Structures are given as structure tokens and as C-alpha cells.
Amino acid sequence: MSTNQDQQRMEQLIKELNEHNYSYYTLDAPTISDAEYDRLYDELVALEASLGNVLPHSPTQRVGGEMLTGFAQHKHLARLWSLDKAQNLEQLYAWEAKLKRAIQDYNTKNPSLALPDPTYVMELKFDGLTLNLTYERGQLVQAATRGNGTIGEGILAQVKTIKSIPLSIPFTEGIIEVQGEGIMTLSTLARYNETAEEPLKNARNAAAGALRNLNPSVTASRKLDAFIYNVGYAQGVSFADHRQMQQFLKDNQFKVNPYVIYADNLKELESELSALAERRNELDFLIDGAVIKVQDMRTREALGYTDKFPRWAVAFKFEAEEAETTLLSVSWEVGRTGKITPVAKVEAVELAGVTVQNCTLNNMGDIERKNLKFALGTLVAIRRSNDVIPEILGKVDEEQGEEIVFPTLCPACGSELEQRGAHLFCNNKLGCEPQMIGRITHFAARDAMDIESFSVMTAEQLYHECGVKDPADLYRLTFDDLIKLERFGEKKAQKLLDAIEKSKTRELASFLFALGIPNTGKATAKTLADHYRSLDAVMNATVDELIELQDIGLIVAESIVSFFQDDSIKQSISEMLEAGVAPQIEELPTAASEDHPLFGKTIVITGTLPTLGRDELTKKLEACGAKVTGSVSKKTDLVIAGEKAGSKLTKAQQLGIEIIEDEAAVLQLLDSQE
Numbered sequence: 128m129s130t131n132q133d134q135q136r137m138e139q140l141i142k143e144l145n146e147h148n149y150s151y152y153t154l155d156a157p158t159i160s161d162a163e164y165d166r167l168y169d170e171l172v173a174l175e176a177s178l179g180n181v182l183p184h185s186p187t188q189r190v191g192g193e194m195l196t197g198f199a200q201h202k203h204l205a206r207l208w209s210l211d212k213a214q215n216l217e218q219l220y221a222w223e224a225k226l227k228r229a230i231q232d233y234n235t236k237n238p239s240l241a242l243p244d245p246t247y248v249m250e251l252k253f254d255g256l257t258l259n260l261t262y263e264r265g266q267l268v269q270a271a272t273r274g275n276g277t278i279g280e281g282i283l284a285q286v287k288t289i290k291s292i293p294l295s296i297p298f299t300e301g302i303i304e305v306q307g308e309g310i311m312t313l314s315t316l317a318r319y320n321e322t323a324e325e326p327l328k329n330a331r332n333a334a335a336g337a338l339r340n341l342n343p344s345v346t347a348s349r350k351l352d353a354f355i356y357n358v359g360y361a362q363g364v365s366f367a368d369h370r371q372m373q374q375f376l377k378d379n380q381f382k383v384n385p386y387v388i389y390a391d392n393l394k395e396l397e398s399e400l401s402a403l404a405e406r407r408n409e410l411d412f413l414i415d416g417a418v419i420k421v422q423d424m425r426t427r428e429a430l431g432y433t434d435k436f437p438r439w440a441v442a443f444k445f446e447a448e449e450a451e452t453t454l455l456s457v458s459w460e461v462g463r464t465g466k467i468t469p470v471a472k473v474e475a476v477e478l479a480g481v482t483v484q485n486c487t488l489n490n491m492g493d494i495e496r497k498n499l500k501f502a503l504g505t506l507v508a509i510r511r512s513n514d515v516i517p518e519i520l521g522k523v524d525e526e527q528g529e530e531i532v533f534p535t536l537c538p539a540c541g542s543e544l545e546q547r548g549a550h551l552f553c554n555n556k557l558g559c560e561p562q563m564i565g566r567i568t569h570f571a572a573r574d575a576m577d578i579e580s581f582s583v584m585t586a587e588q589l590y591h592e593c594g595v596k597d598p599a600d601l602y603r604l605t606f607d608d609l610i611k612l613e614r615f616g617e618k619k620a621q622k623l624l625d626a627i628e629k630s631k632t633r634e635l636a637s638f639l640f641a642l643g644i645p646n647t648g649k650a651t652a653k654t655l656a657d658h659y660r661s662l663d664a665v666m667n668a669t670v671d672e673l674i675e676l677q678d679i680g681l682i683v684a685e686s687i688v689s690f691f692q693d694d695s696i697k698q699s700i701s702e703m704l705e706a707g708v709a710p711q712i713e714e715l716p717t718a719a720s721e722d723h724p725l726f727g728k729t730i731v732i733t734g735t736l737p738t739l740g741r742d743e744l745t746k747k748l749e750a751c752g753a754k755v756t757g758s759v760s761k762k763t764d765l766v767i768a769g770e771k772a773g774s775k776l777t778k779a780q781q782l783g784i785e786i787i788e789d790e791a792a793v794l795q796l797l798d799s800q801e
């Protein structure tokens with residue numbers, strides 16, 4: 128290539144990579160795999176080196192991406208960095224050679240302060256969202272994303288939903304900032320997806336998206352976790368080496384992952400690295416490699432940082448799990464909401480210890496973008512990145528195959544499809560089998576009506592044999608209907624009937640979620656139930672009213688209103704009510720245990736707590752047998768004070784009443800009931 132072409136390619140790569148950074152860091156919705164990204168990135172690094180020219184807007188010169196508006200900005204007390212990377216042992220040793228040269232240079236210039244030969248520590252490289260936590264005199268006062276390394280997004284309320292992050296720590300001498308990774312475990316993701324409106328494909332994006340959601344209750348619903356691995360800024364404490372820093376983290380009750388390996392040289396780590404690569408799929412969280420760091424802190428300080436990463440650490444990235452196979456067919460599946468998704472069948476192939484036969488293709492746009500429109504019967508590359516289902520990367524060679532034909536009619540019911548964005552939809556809600564079966568299955572799911580032992584298979588059987596086409600039909604089933612079914616004995620039939628009967632008194636929030644209102648997940652259903660406290664009221668809510676509620680925007684509000692205007696929905700609901708379905712307003716459990724420490728206590732809540740809403744907290748306290756009152760008096764046993772607590776707090780202090788200002792402590796107290 129001529130220099131001119133190189134120059135053009137370089138600019139092209141910068142443009143592309145910056146777009147990918149935006150999708151990945153800002154939107155938490157990458158459109159290419161990490162390995163594809165890394166390939167482009169490496170190409171850019173090589174070009175910049177060969178041209179001896181680095182443009183100022185190059186992604187190689189900066190950390191992270193643009194920040195979202197809506198969050199307060201937090202200036203990190205010490206900068207946060209990206210990591211240099213090695214993809215194989217050769218690159219790892221090349222990194223070490225650089226490191227040793229830098230140490231030598233330093234020692235020549237500072238003979239009296241000579242640095243020791245490097246020894247290493249190896250940790251997991253968690254694939255989640257970087258968190259920077261600020262503790263002031265022992266209290267968690269801020270939590271932020273990495274952002275551009277200097278300034279991040281303040282996400283304190285979101286981070287406080289992570290139960291393993293301490294809200295206060297024993298170290299109270301000064302200000303510290305610690306870094307870790309917010310993650311979603313794979314088992315939590317799987318459980319979440321069982322009933323999710325929109326299943327999440329990848330735990331990294333699920334965690335990042337949840338933490339950067341303006342609504343902390345959405346974050347809470349994802350049940351995130353975090354591993355802490357670094358003290359970035361410390362006042363009043365210092366460490367000689369990594370071991371001491373780790374000990375400090377543990378002493379302060381941070382969740383430190385037990386996988387930490389100390390080694391005198393890289394050779395010792397070689398077998399660890401290959402063992403880890405083998406084992407990575409057994410972990411319950413995503414990692415994309417290991418991080419190797421120099422143990423000695425003085426060496427870290429002396430060597431410092433490039434524009435982008437520390438010179439004393441390197442990420443060892445695992446080899447991609449890729450394979451080649453033949454694309455056999457693409458089928459189009461209809462989801463509960465009518466969305467049509469392409470699913471690719473490939474010739475069975477081993478990939479990272481599992482046999483792969485199905486791959487995702489996401490949507491029509493994805494097929495076009497990957498140049499797969501004419502790929503049937505040809506060889507394609509597939510990869511298991513950190514996603515649940517492997518994806519097709521593209522064709523292996525230029526060979527033309529058969530065309531993947533985009534459907535115009537629903538593959539299930541034959542209705543005309545409608546294109547919305549990159550997706551196709553079947554609008555035949557009441558006559559399209561997979562949609563109906565999907566709706567019934569969703570209705571019965573655990574987080575919805577919780578009809579025990581109900582599965583997709585049950586829904587299919589009932590649909591075909593008993594004419595159950597709508598959730599309301601479930602409430603018409605009789606023992607005689609069920610006993611006729613294959614694999615149904617008396618016991619099983621009765622059990623299902625009992626479970627259906629029991630579902631009649633589910634709480635309103637679960638019932639609303641069960642209905643499958645578009646764009647309305649569990650959290651929104653709960654908001655509706657808590658606010659309106661009756662089904663009728665929710666059904667009659669107007670858009671203007673709804674958008675006043677926390678976290679309900681115009682799209683969701685309109686979805687809700689038009690859902691309840693639909694005659695078939697109204698019909699279905701009225702049939703259910705007639706059959707005895709009576710959604711409950713979350714009542715307080717009648718028998719609170721007298722052993723509970725809060726039983727019989729008179730409590731006042733003042734100010735705002737980070738995640739617990741006042742209504743919610745009141746309910747929880749009352750459920751423990753406490754009485755929640757509005758004003759502080761001598762009869763008050765306890766005051767729970769959040770931010771902006773005013774005169775009530777002062778009064779409580781004057782009267783010497785016990786005060787709790789820490790949400791974690793409140794939660795702990797509530798929890799002591801089990």
C-alpha cells in the first residue's frame with residue numbers, strides 16, 4: 128500500500144473505531160464483537176507506528192468514550208486507565224522486555240533509588256463496568272464510571288444497589304478511592320432472562336447498561352455484584368506492595384476475588400494462564416483474560432503511565448474461541464411480542480468444549496452488515512465471545528451461496544409483516560400461535576402469575592388440546608379437561624388446577640407484569656401498582672398522568688394506554704375477573720414475628736435514602752411489626768434519617784433517640800427477620 132492509502136485507511140479505522148467506542152462505552156450496545164474490535168484496533172496501532180503519525184482524535188490516545196447526560200460528573204481523585212494488552216506469550220515477554228528496559232533506565236538515572244527486579248501478581252480480568260468508589264472518613268460518598276479516565280459519571284444510587292459494596296468501612300483516616308468491576312453473574316443473567324421482557328444477550332452489557340440507567344430500581348432488579356481490585360487514591364495510608372494493598376481491601380470488607388497469584392517471574396505464570404483459559408467457562412462471571420501487574424508499588428510509581436495505560440501492568444487476553452462451519456439454514460422465529468428473529472442453523476461444530484448448532488444473527492440489518500445475504504451453504508466463521516449464544520462473524524471466503532430470503536409474511540400465521548427499525552413484526556396477536564403460546568407461558572412464569580410447574584410444553588399442550596389461546600382461558604380449565612392430556616395423571620392435573628387457583632390472588636404488580644404490556648418490565652409494573660393501587664385505576668390511566676410517574680417516559684406511557692384500549696385485552700381481563708382473578712394490593716403480612724428486633728417499635732423516617740423509597744421502607748418496617756409515624760416524640764424508638772433530613776433529625780438528637788443514617792444498616796435490621 129502507498130503511504131497515501133495507508134493514511135486513508137488509518138482515518139477510516141479511526142472513524143470506525145470511534146463509532147464502535149460510542150456503541151460500546153456510551154450506549155452499552157456494541158455492534159461488533161470484542162475480538163473484531165481488537166483486530167481493527169491492532170491494525171490502527173500498527174499503521175500509526177509505520178506512518179509515524181498519530182492523529183489527535185485517534186482512539187489509541189484516549190480512555191473510554193463519551194459520557195451520558197443525566198448523571199452528575201465526578202472528577203476522579205486519581206486518573207483511571209485502560210490496560211496494555213498481550214494476546215500470546217510472545218507478546219507478554221515483549222511487554223516484560225520493555226518493562227525491564229524502563230526499570231534499567233530508571234536505575235541508571237537514580238542509582239541510589241534503584242528499583243528491584245520485577246515480581247508479578249496475576250488477577251482475573253473481569254469483564255464488566257469499571258467502578259470508582261470514593262470513601263470519605265469511612266463513608267461511601269460517591270461512585271463513578273471510568274468515563275474518559277479523568278471524569279466519570281456519578282452513579283452512587285445505582286452502585287448502592289450492589290449488596291457487596293460496603294456503604295461504610297472501618298478506615299476513617301482520610302479519603303480513598305478504590306476501583307473494581309461491576310458485574311452480573313451468569314446465573315443471575317440466566318434467571319433474569321427466564322422471565323425478562325427483553326432477554327439480555329451478554330452479561331457485560333447487562334451490567335454496564337444497568338449501572339448507567341438513570342433509574343436505580345432498574346439497576347436493583349438486575350442484582351449486580353462487584354469485585355474490587357485496586358486502591359487508586361489514598362490519603363492517610365500507603366502500601367509497599369500489592370499484597371499489602373489487597374490486605375487493606377479485605378480488612379475494609381471489600382469483596383476481593385480469591386483468585387490472586389503471586390509469582391517471581393513470568394515463567395511461573397505460563398501454566399496458570401493456560402489453566403485459566405481452560406477453566407474460564409466454569410466461572411459464574413465473565414472474564415476476558417488475566418491482568419498481570421508488578422507487585423512493588425515504588426516501581427509502579429517510578430514507571431508511571433503512557434497516555435492510555437500503566438507501564439507496570441498488562442492484560443493477557445485469551446485467544447478467541449472461533450471455528451469455521453457451514454451455514455445450513457436460517458429460520459425465522461416469532462416471539463411473544465410478535466418480533467421475528469432470524470436463527471441460523473450451522474453444521475455441528477465443537478467450540479470451547481460445546482457442540483454448536485445454533486447461532487444468532489440478531490436481525491435483518493445484522494445479516495446485511497455482515498455480508499451474509501448470499502451465504503447459505505457456504506463456510507462461515509463463528510465465535511463464542513462473551514455472549515450466551517455464539518454469533519456468526521462473516522463468510523470465510525468470497526464464495527456466493529444461496530440467498531437468505533427475508534420473510535414478508537409471518538412464518539407462523541402467514542400475516543403480512545411490518546418492519547420497525549431493523550426488526551420485523553407480526554401484528555396478528557390473536558391468531559399467531561407462537562405469540563399466543565409465548566404470552567401464556569409468560570403469564571404463568573414465576574415473576575408473573577407464578578403458576579407452579581407450568582412450562583412452554585404445558586402451554587403448547589393446553590393450546591392444542593384444550594383450546595387455551597389466551598391467559599384468560601386458563602381459568603376455565605377443569606379436572607376433566609386436564610386428565611385427558613398425555614402425561615397428566617390425577618395428581619398432576621390437580622396440582623396444576625391448584626396452582627391456577629392460587630394465582631388468582633397474586634399481587635397487582637405481578638398481574639400487570641403477567642399481562643405482557645409492551646415496554647413494561649417488572650419494575651414499571653411495580654411502579655404502576657404502587658401508585659394506582661387498583662387494576663381499574665391503571666386501566667384508566669392517561670398518558671399525561673403516567674409520564675408524571677418516576678421512570679415512565681412517553682413511549683412506555685403510550686404503550687400502556689394503548690394496551691388497555693385494545694378490545695381483545697379488555698375482553699381477556701374482564702373474563703379473568705369474572706373467573707375470580709382478584710389482583711391483590713400488596714398487604715402487610717399479618718403475623719410479624721415478635722422476636723424481630725423492630726417488632727412493636729415506633730419509627731420515624733426523615734430525608735431520602737439512596738435506594739429505598741419511603742413507601743417501600745414503610746411497608747417493610749410495618750411488615751416487621753413496627754409502627755411508622757410522622758413526628759418525633761418521646762415515644763419514638765428509632766429515627767431513620769436519609770439525605771436532607773431536617774428538623775426531625777435535630778429533634779431526635781435533642782431527645783437522644785436512636786438514629787440510623789446508613790441504608791445498609793437499615794437493610795440489615797430488616798433482614799434480621801429470617
Ligand SMILES: NC(=O)c1ccc[n+]([C@@H]2O[C@H](COP(=O)([O-])OP(=O)(O)OC[C@H]3O[C@@H](n4cnc5c(N)ncnc54)[C@H](O)[C@@H]3O)[C@@H](O)[C@H]2O)c1
Binds near residue numbers: 210
Ligand atoms: N465491541 C466493541 O465495539 C468494543 C468497543 C470498545 C471496546 N471494546 C472492548 O474493550 C476493550 C478495551 O477496553 P477498555 O479500555 O475498557 O478495557 P481494557 O481491556 O483496556 O482493560 C482495562 C479495564 O480492565 C478492567 N479490569 C478488570 N479486571 C481488572 C483487574 N484485575 N485489574 C485491573 N483492571 C481490571 C478495568 O475496569 C479497566 O478499566 C477492547 O479491547 C475491546 O475488547 C469493544
Ligand SMILES: [Zn+2]
Binds near residue numbers: 537540553555560
Ligand atoms: Zn404471525
